[in-house]
Amino acid sequence: MTASETTVPNEEGGAGDEFLVEARGIVKRFGAFTANDHVDLGIRPGEIHALLGENGAGKSTLVKMIYGSLQPTEGRFFWKGEAVSISDPNTARRLGIGMVFQHFSLFEALTVAENIALALPGAFDMKALSTRITDLSRDYGLPLEPRAVVADLSVGERQRIEIVRCLIQEPKLLIMDEPTAVLTPQEADQLFLTLERLASEGCAVLYISHRLEEVKRLCHAATILRHGKVVARVDPRAETAASLARLMVGADVHAIRPKHARIGGPPRLFLDKLDLPASGPFSVALEGISLELRAGEILGIAGVAGNGQSEFFDAISGERPVERNSAVVIDGTACGSLGVTERRRLGAAFVPEERLGHGAVPAFPLSENVVLTRHAAYEDSGRNLIGFLDFARARSTAARVSEAYDVRKGKPDPEARSLSGGNLQKFVVGRELDRKPLLLLVNQPTWGVDAGAAALIRQALIDLAADGSAVLMISQDLDEIFEIADRIAVLSRGHLSPAYDAHVMTLEKIGLLMGGAHGGSDRVDEARQLREADGHAL
Amino acid sequence: MSTDSALLAVLLTIVTASTPLLLAALGELVTERAGVLNLGVEGMMVMGAVAGFAVALTTGSPYLGIVASALAGAALAVPFGFLTLNLVANQVATGLALTLLGLGLSGLIGESFVGQPGVRLAKIHIPGLSDLPFVGPLLFGQDVLVYLALALAVFVSWGVFRTRAGLVLRAVGDNHASAHALGYSVIRVRWLAVLFGGALSGLGGGYLSLAYTPQWIENMTAGRGWIALALVVFSSWLPGRLVIGAYLFGAVTILGFFVQGLGVGVPSQLLSSLPYLVTIAALVAISRKRGGGGDAPACLGRSFVPDR
Secondary structure, three states: OOHHHOOOOOOOOOOHHHOOEEEEEEEEEEOOEEEEEEEEEEEOOOOEEEEEOOOOOOHHHHHHHHOOOOOOOEEEEEEOOEEEOOOOHHHHHHHOEEEEOOOOOOOOOOEHHHHHHHOOOOOOOHHHHHHHHHHHHHHOOOOOOOOOEHHHOOHHHHHHHHHHHHHOOOOOEEEEEOHHHHOOHHHHHHHHHHHHHHHHOOOEEEEEOOOHHHHHHHOOEEEEEEOOEEEEEEOHHHOOHHHHHHHHHOOOOOOOOOOOOOOEEEEEEEEEEEEEOOOOOOOOOEEEEEEEEEEOOEEEEEOOOOOOHHHHHHHHHOOOOOOOHHHEEEOOEEOOOOOHHHHHHOOEEEEOOOOEOOOEOOOOEHHHHHHHHHOOOOOOOOEOOOOOEOHHHHHHHHHHHHHHOOOOOOOOOOEHHHOOHHHHHHHHHHHHHOOOOOEEEEEOOOOOOOHHHHHHHHHHHHHHHHOOOEEEEEOOOHHHHHHHOOEEEEEEOOEEOOOEEHHHOOHHHHHHHHOOOOOOHHHHHHHHHHHHHHOOEO | OHHHHHHHHHHHHHHHHHHHHHHHHHHHHHHHHOOOOOOOHHHHHHHHHHHHHHHHHHHOOHHHHHHHHHHHHHHHHHHHHHHHHHOOOOHHHHHHHHHHHHHHHHHHHHHHHOOOOOOOOOEOOOOOOOOOOOHHHHHHOOEHHHHHHHHHHHHHHHHHHHOHHHHHHHHHHHOHHHHHHOOOOHHHHHHHHHHHHHHHHHHHHHHHHHHHOOOOOOOOOOOHHHHHHHHHHHOOOOHHHHHHHHHHHHHHHHHHHHHHHOOOOOOHHHHHOHHHHHHHHHHHHHHHHOOOOOOOOOOOOOOOOOOO
């Protein structure tokens, strides 16, 4: 146990009035559940302060109280040493608190300028505001077009709107909830520069992230929550990612066991110049996607959200069949024009990105959700010989999955929506893995999942590949891709780059491919440069 | 000259047939922009019709009748607002119930007025202008509600797209959770939109019993509330297009009568169903063109419950 692990209130002297904002003894209860249990937190001006903790540790609850969206059951907030009651977000904004939400709070049908105007009090002058937005966003390296409609913008651009919306109010405290989850490495770097500049100008930043490396790099102080309680206050620069993870989880996060599988044999998945037209104004068309995935292999598909990931998923899963049957070949059978159920019968399994509503029906119990993906093709599907549903069997399958993948739930067969994100994700992934599929396609396997659950899911994917299956993993988390993928390809504006060996890929190369020019000779040149640089293109 | 006067007569009736549709649809447009789907337009219109008729008859003033019709429409919107906004009842079911309530209640209130001659809302007369041949009566000789409806269309268009209040209205309809997170009172904005919608629906109904056919007949709205609802979709929630749509539908209705009058060998049932067929065709065409949802406010019809 290091000194940093002990709980020391106000490490540096304890003079409460030097804090910009301070929480003292904050308790928040939802019914019988205590989300925050006597939490103390102090942030100084110009400090980038990390708030760390697993899912459900109470970070969001605490932050919502600082921003006035929730009220504490007990305890007080102090602003520049004076007790304040932050009764609503307007009060918070008047004090000088700005917040960038994890799930963006933007209005898709409105323009950038209108979105920002909604958060601003005072005169309503769209023209003057647009000029201010253009100037300020350029000044901070976050360029924005005020007249653009949000629905047409990328996730990175949307985040810029949120940040500029805060900056335009000249905040003294900026709260950022998982800001880099949706950014390319280059965009994240730009964000760090912006935050460092803000801090140097005296603005405090409360930074919530699961990514410990970036916390180490960026933050001056860290408060760690576990089960609603503050368990440590540390200087993250003096810690390692592993020691921070240990503080968050309360035990060692078990390291991923590398797999030792021979990659080879017939291709489990073969894509031959797959094209898929865009399905609507906000959809991306897939063009000429070719890919070969063999038994024992994990292929990671990197890319920034909105570059065709969901279309790619739909084309392979059969949610949107393609015209040319031979464009998709699963385990030797051409199935481009077949639907999801037929493809499942070929031995494929699919885990979509959105676990609630797409991967599972929110109002159905887990057992019925088991039936939904397994009714047509597999044993233990919950369907008996003459086609009636056998719920006892479905329940036992659900129980087996829950047991094997550590799905924590309140009652034996709860509704899907009552599970926390991480537990539902473990269930949805486990339900498919339980079938021992020959091919598993998974989109964002650990999005919004805490470190413990993420490690379990990644290990399960590795074990599946080690048993001779092929895994195709779409992910925006590059650490995750590097951790488990054998080969890496990048999806960018509907084009898939060649797949490179993971050990010759670097963040810089992925970043280049993510933002890479397309269609023309630029792309070819770039690909050639990459190939020449490493001599390892596959 | 006689073809001219026949054409004038047709155009004048088109204006009077279009105005109630425009008024009711404008109100519903504002309501839906806030994310509330009120299917009770028909009920609120018919309440406006009976209240306007009754007040105009007892006081002798059609203008008091106009005020009464707007108040009656808004009054019937109150239970809808309370049920759907405060008690989070289903908007579709509540709206349908509201239509039935309005039809029944208006029949009860209006029982004694059936067959009585009403008070007609006078057409304005501007010396000189109104006397111009052809354009005079058409442009400068209508009743006040015709001009009020058009002025309201301009006002709503300006209000929705050029003011902060309109921005907040659109924001609440687009993403109520975010609007709440920013500190706007979703429920209050929606209440105001529902009341405004009710008042304008009532006004549209009042126009029927005060200007279109100055008398009270049970169920005299005859499905116009439903056409108004379709018009809002037809207009893709834009007031400018709504004006065009309302006049187009008014024209289709009147042309149906007119063709019938000419003795063309088309069954009258087919002609009188023309506006409804056009409604369906327009809805299909629009939803095809934009591949589904169109520009509908994203939160349309969705109940909002603020978190703790």
